[in-house]
Amino acid sequence: MSIACDTCVVRNRAICSVLDTDELVALNRIGRTRTISAGQTLMWEGEDSALVANVLDGVLKLSTGTEDGREQIVGIVYPADFIGRPFGARAQQTVTALTEARVCVFARGDFDAFAREHPALEHKLLQRTLTELDRARHWMLLLGRKSAMEKMASFLLEMSERLVQNGCTPDAGPLDRFALPFGRQQIADILGLTIETVSRLLTKLKNDGVIDLPSRREVTILQRDILRHRAG
Amino acid sequence: MSIACDTCVVRNRAICSVLDTDELVALNRIGRTRTISAGQTLMWEGEDSALVANVLDGVLKLSTGTEDGREQIVGIVYPADFIGRPFGARAQQTVTALTEARVCVFARGDFDAFAREHPALEHKLLQRTLTELDRARHWMLLLGRKSAMEKMASFLLEMSERLVQNGCTPDAGPLDRFALPFGRQQIADILGLTIETVSRLLTKLKNDGVIDLPSRREVTILQRDILRHRAG
DNA sequence: CGCAACTTTTGATCCAGCGCAAAGCGGCCA
DNA sequence: TGGCCGCTTTGCGCTGGATCAAAAGTTGCG
Numbered sequence: 372m373s374i375a376c377d378t379c380v381v382r383n384r385a386i387c388s389v390l391d392t393d394e395l396v397a398l399n400r401i402g403r404t405r406t407i408s409a410g411q412t413l414m415w416e417g418e419d420s421a422l423v424a425n426v427l428d429g430v431l432k433l434s435t436g437t438e439d440g441r442e443q444i445v446g447i448v449y450p451a452d453f454i455g456r457p458f459g460a461r462a463q464q465t466v467t468a469l470t471e472a473r474v475c476v477f478a479r480g481d482f483d484a485f486a487r488e489h490p491a492l493e494h495k496l497l498q499r500t501l502t503e504l505d506r507a508r509h510w511m512l513l514l515g516r517k518s519a520m521e522k523m524a525s526f527l528l529e530m531s532e533r534l535v536q537n538g539c540t541p542d543a544g545p546l547d548r549f550a551l552p553f554g555r556q557q558i559a560d561i562l563g564l565t566i567e568t569v570s571r572l573l574t575k576l577k578n579d580g581v582i583d584l585p586s587r588r589e590v591t592i593l594q595r596d597i598l599r600h601r602a603g
Numbered sequence: 604m605s606i607a608c609d610t611c612v613v614r615n616r617a618i619c620s621v622l623d624t625d626e627l628v629a630l631n632r633i634g635r636t637r638t639i640s641a642g643q644t645l646m647w648e649g650e651d652s653a654l655v656a657n658v659l660d661g662v663l664k665l666s667t668g669t670e671d672g673r674e675q676i677v678g679i680v681y682p683a684d685f686i687g688r689p690f691g692a693r694a695q696q697t698v699t700a701l702t703e704a705r706v707c708v709f710a711r712g713d714f715d716a717f718a719r720e721h722p723a724l725e726h727k728l729l730q731r732t733l734t735e736l737d738r739a740r741h742w743m744l745l746l747g748r749k750s751a752m753e754k755m756a757s758f759l760l761e762m763s764e765r766l767v768q769n770g771c772t773p774d775a776g777p778l779d780r781f782a783l784p785f786g787r788q789q790i791a792d793i794l795g796l797t798i799e800t801v802s803r804l805l806t807k808l809k810n811d812g813v814i815d816l817p818s819r820r821e822v823t824i825l826q827r828d829i830l831r832h833r834a835g
Numbered sequence: 836c837g838c839a840a841c842t843t844t845t846g847a848t849c850c851a852g853c854g855c856a857a858a859g860c861g862g863c864c865a
Numbered sequence: 866t867g868g869c870c871g872c873t874t875t876g877c878g879c880t881g882g883a884t885c886a887a888a889a890g891t892t893g894c895g
Contacts, residue, residue: 435744437835443747445740456737458730463737490722497729498690500736505688505695507739508677512667514746515675515795519882555843563747568882570844587843587891603669751852787873800852802874819861819873 374399379475384451385425386499389491401481407431407468414455420462423455423482429472430552433464434560444561445507449533453499457483469552514563517603522562523572524602527582531592548591576601606631611707616683617657618731621723633713639663639700646687652694655687655714661704662784665696666792676793677739681765685731689715701784746795749835754794755804756834759814763824780823808833 376382376395390398404427407413414422416435426448433446433454445464448454456462457479477485486493513525531545551558559566576582581598583591592598608614608627622630636659639645646654648667658680665678665686677696680686688694689711709717718725745757763777783790787805791798808814813830815823824830 433740435741437744437748439835441748443744445743456733459733459737464740487726490725493722493726493729494719497725497732500729500732501688501691504732504736504739505691507736507743508665508696509667511677511739511743511746512669512675514743516669516673565883566843567845567884571882574844603671797853798873799854799875803852806874 375404379427381425381427381451386453386492386495387425389495390489394489394492398477398485401485402475402477404473404475407472407474409468409470409472411468413466413468413474414462416462416465418462419460420456420479422476423453423457423479424474424476426450426452426454427473427475429468429470429474431466431468431472432557433466435464442560443563444557445510446503447533447561453496455479457486457496469557519562519564519568520572520575520601521603522564523569523576524598526558526562527576527590527592528595528598528602530590531595545595547593547595548585548589551588551590553588607636607707611659613657613659613683618685618724618727619657621727622721626721626724630709630717633717634707634709636705636707639704639706641700641702641704643700645698645700645706646694648694648697650694651692652688652711654708655685655689655711656706656708658682658684658686659705659707661700661702661706663698663700663704664789665698667696674792675795676789677742678735679765679793685728687711689718689728701789751794751796751800752804752807752833753835754796755801755808756830758790758794759808759822759824760827760830760834762822763827777827779825779827780817780821783820783822785820 374396376387376399379385379387382388387395387398405424407429413424413431414420428450431448431454432444433448434442434444436442447469448466454466454474486496513522517525528545530551531547531549534549535543535546553561555569556566558564559569562569573582573584576598577584579597581592581594581601583593585591606628608619608631611617611619614620619627619630637656639661645656645663646652660682663680663686664676665680666674666676668674679701680698686698686706718728745754749757760777762783763779763781766781767775767778785793787801788798790796791801794801805814805816808830809816811829813824813826813833815825817823
């Protein structure tokens with residue numbers, strides 16, 4: 372039998388990688404792929420959690436906000452990552468596409484039932500969730516204790532490491548040149564700063580010769596060691 | 604057969620609650636209880652993750668720090684909570700007892716093997732981890748976007764809600780009076796503030812009649828609605 | 836090409852929270 | 866009972882980053 376998963380680009384990296392062909396056929400039956408355009412929101416904070424999904428392509432953000440409109444981005448989601456809140460009634464974050472994105476979506480109830488019958492899938496999901504938890508807690512140190520410059524330097528270093536994995540070249544080192552899927556305001560929302568501070572810091576790093584900014588969204592790291600030093 | 608778990612105070616709340624008697628006997632064989640005195644550290648950030656544990660009694664903190672000694676508390680652990688990093692080689696946070704504590708510890712390898720053979724246990728652990736991830740991400744909003752007063756008010760409200768669950772009275776509402784298991788410096792490390800700011804904020808809330816501070820570690824919430832308002 | 840809408844940069848000023856220093860308080864032990 | 870030690874509070878000046886305002890790019894579209 373031929374199914375969509377056969378040609379899936381994240382087949383070997385997403386949580387589905389632990390499933391055999393029969394299981395994949397079954398999972399495929401309850402899911403469907405969906406395209407989301409940049410800026411569109413897939414689920415809203417506080418809404419009841421109706422969907423979960425695997426990301427096939429593109430970059431999305433997870434965010435929470437205060438009543439008066441302040442926003443904090445709490446996670447960035449790349450291809451092969453899992454989104455949504457299985458086994459829970461309420462989505463705790465808003466999920467929004469930053470670039471055009473393709474996701475493989477499931478009704479939460481269907482996915483929950485499927486997962487409970489496939490321990491290997493739950494195991495994989497557990498591992499991912501544990502890793503995400505470590506990442507989130509590590510980011511809390513940045514938000515709570517680092518200066519604006521330390522935040523910015525840490526951010527650029529993390530981006531240069533995480534954006535590489537999505538390419539096809541396996542285990543290449545961190546990229547020295549990359550395109551951010553964010554505008555300045557979004558960088559501010561990730562780091563807990565204002566857009567003006569973000570702009571000033573990037574300009575300073577450029578003037579100091581630590582990075583270059585070939586265009587609005589591109590960054591070249593010229594002196595990684597100095598950047599690392601400024602990350603604290 | 605009689606085992607320690609028979610009399611365990613968190614038997615029905617910890618992840619073990621999904622195990623039947625035989626399974627519990629097997630799990631009991633690979634674990635042992637251990638007492639930790641206040642201030643003692645159970646595992647260190649960056650060290651290889653040798654242990655996991657269930658908390659039986661007491662309160663512990665999870666923390667990370669920068670090279671130059673700044674610290675951020677990234678989680679508070681109460682009875683029935685799980686600590687440690689299963690399925691991963693490295694502990695990402697330091698775990699330290701805030702009060703005298705009793706934990707039920709397992710060698711990580713033993714626990715991993717046991718968990719893989721008991722999907723229901725992994726499922727329970729997955730649910731817990733998902734909840735913790737939501738909590739951590741929610742805390743990121745506080746760290747990145749809230750003012751000092753909003754942080755303090757949010758903290759007091761959260762404490763009044765979380766400290767209640769550990770008592771024996773089921774589903775009592777939030778407490779109006781409670782003892783914090785933290786000193787001022789630790790509150791600062793939770794909120795990403797300095798000890799002086801924490802002290803000033805508490806004094807202000809007291810002078811404004813929103814709370815009372817019967818002793819160093821005790822708090823009484825006098826006007827919960829106003830406190831809620833100040834939490835933003 | 837040229838105009839309108841949006842994003843980013845730059846400049847100027849302000850203030851919340853930090854850092855330092857000293858005083859106050861409470862608990863513990865002899 | 867008193868004295869010591871560690872924790873907390875308070876005072877004061879400073880500064881990193883926010884806020885407000887305006888100029889300079891960018892992008893899209895007729």
